[in-house]
Every structure is written in structure tokens, then in C-alpha cells.
Amino acid sequence: MNGRIMSSRDRLYAELKSDIEGFLFDSKVAAVFEDMIRRSVPGYGTAVAMTGVIAARYAQDNTDIYDLGCSLGATTASIQQYHQAQHCSIIAVDSSQSMIDSCREALDSSSAGGVQFMCDDIRDIEITNASVVVLNFTLQFIPVDQRLELLQKIYAGMLPGGILILSEKLDFDHQQQQLFTDLHHVFKQANGYSDLEISQKRTALENVLLPETMEQHRQRLLQAGFAAVYCWFQCLNFASLIAFKSALSPDMEDDE
Numbered sequence: 001m002n003g004r005i006m007s008s009r010d011r012l013y014a015e016l017k018s019d020i021e022g023f024l025f026d027s028k029v030a031a032v033f034e035d036m037i038r039r040s041v042p043g044y045g046t047a048v049a050m051t052g053v054i055a056a057r058y059a060q061d062n063t064d065i066y067d068l069g070c071s072l073g074a075t076t077a078s079i080q081q082y083h084q085a086q087h088c089s090i091i092a093v094d095s096s097q098s099m100i101d102s103c104r105e106a107l108d109s110s111s112a113g114g115v116q117f118m119c120d121d122i123r124d125i126e127i128t129n130a131s132v133v134v135l136n137f138t139l140q141f142i143p144v145d146q147r148l149e150l151l152q153k154i155y156a157g158m159l160p161g162g163i164l165i166l167s168e169k170l171d172f173d174h175q176q177q178q179l180f181t182d183l184h185h186v187f188k189q190a191n192g193y194s195d196l197e198i199s200q201k202r203t204a205l206e207n208v209l210l211p212e213t214m215e216q217h218r219q220r221l222l223q224a225g226f227a228a229v230y231c232w233f234q235c236l237n238f239a240s241l242i243a244f245k246s247a248l249s250p251d252m253e254d255d256e
Helices: 027-040 044-058 074-082 097-108 144-156 174-190 195-205 214-224 250-254
Strands: 064-068 089-094 115-119 130-136 158-169 228-235 238-244
Touching: 027 044, 027 097, 044 074, 044 130, 044 158, 044 228, 044 238, 064 074, 074 089, 074 097, 074 130, 089 097, 097 115, 130 144, 144 158, 144 214, 158 214, 174 195, 214 228, 214 238
Parallel strands: 064 089, 064 130, 089 115, 130 158
Antiparallel strands: 158 238, 228 238
């Protein structure tokens, strides 16, 4: 993204640890996060860039766009780059002060006009007047029994014609899970991670990042009130869905 901060090489798990604590989005992670996520999440760059393009399609004048779990602001910057809605504010929210500070630094250096920064738990904020809401690799860190309530709150705060973009790591049946876990491991090795790094980070994420199946996400979104849910992107065990508050118009559905 334009004006992004320089991320250090991720070596947080390069040395053998006798005690591996649960993964936290602290200042150490913030310092290497851009490098970490691009080397760990296949398709991440495409998902972020296309989130901005999709948001631009559905952003409405005089509304708000929420980036929930904004981390360093890659998605916020992508939305800012593409959307042309008039008098439209982007609200970037993250519970990590280190992430918000780095996000503000990165976007301030590339003109953060129209961006509001909030350091808060996304479960606690009020969502109103929203035409676009983004949850890019964020819901997976929320306790499973609290996910429906969060999605219901997002739905209630969205305007007619609004959309939610939800990107997540997915879970699969046993055979497909084994395949995608192996290929994800190969992907990380190809990006320079050692077996030790991969293993120790996996341990740190256990009981912190809780993936679900595509069908579980789809059914929960429908239960929250969304009229239609489609998967628009998938790379191995990472995918992104678009959920519409209102049903698509017939002319849009028939458009080729």
C-alpha cells in the first residue's frame, strides 16, 4: 500500500522456545506483521487489493466504511485507493494499540484524509450508517460463541444495499484438511519459514485462531440476516466471502 511502514523480517519463532505463549498482536508482532502475513497467507495480496475494488463498487455517498481488525491498514489503504464515494469516511478499528499506531503512521504518510482510527474491541463499538464493512482475517480470533452476535450487530448497522466482506482461514473434512494443511506448509517453506518456525507458530495459534468451515460461515451470515452470501475468492485454506444485506437486483444477477 502507498506509504506503508517498512516491516522487519519475521523471525519471531526462529529460535527454539521452551515455553510458547498464545499468539498476541503486540508491538513485536506489529513490527513484522506485514512480512508475516504475506509469507503466511496464500492469496493475501489479491484478497486485499480486491477488497478495495469490491468496496468501491458498493460504497455509497454520505456513509461509513468499517475495516474491523485493520492491523497495519493494508485493507484500509486499498479501500482508500479505489473508492470514489462522496463524503464517505473509513473507520479503521483494531484492539491492539501497537497496530493502530503503526496503521496511523503508515496512512498519515500517504494522506489519511477520511480515515478515523479507533483502538477498541470490535465487539464493543457501535456500527452505524455503514455501506461497507470488512472483516479480513479477524472473525477467526473472536470466540465462536460470540461470532453470531457480532455479525448481527454489523447487519443492524448497515444500510440497504450494504455489503460485508469476510475473509477467513477455513476448516475442511479430514482428507481435504490434510491436503490443504500440507500445501499451506509447503507455501510457508517456499517463503523462507523453517519447520521450527512453522511448528512453533502453529502452537502459539492453537486455541487463539479458531477456523470454521465455509458452510458454518455461510449459515451464520444467513442467520444474522444477510440475504445472500457468495465466496468470491479462495486460495488453499483461505477464502473471502461477500454477504449482501439486501437481495441482488434481477438485472445484476443476469448481467454477464
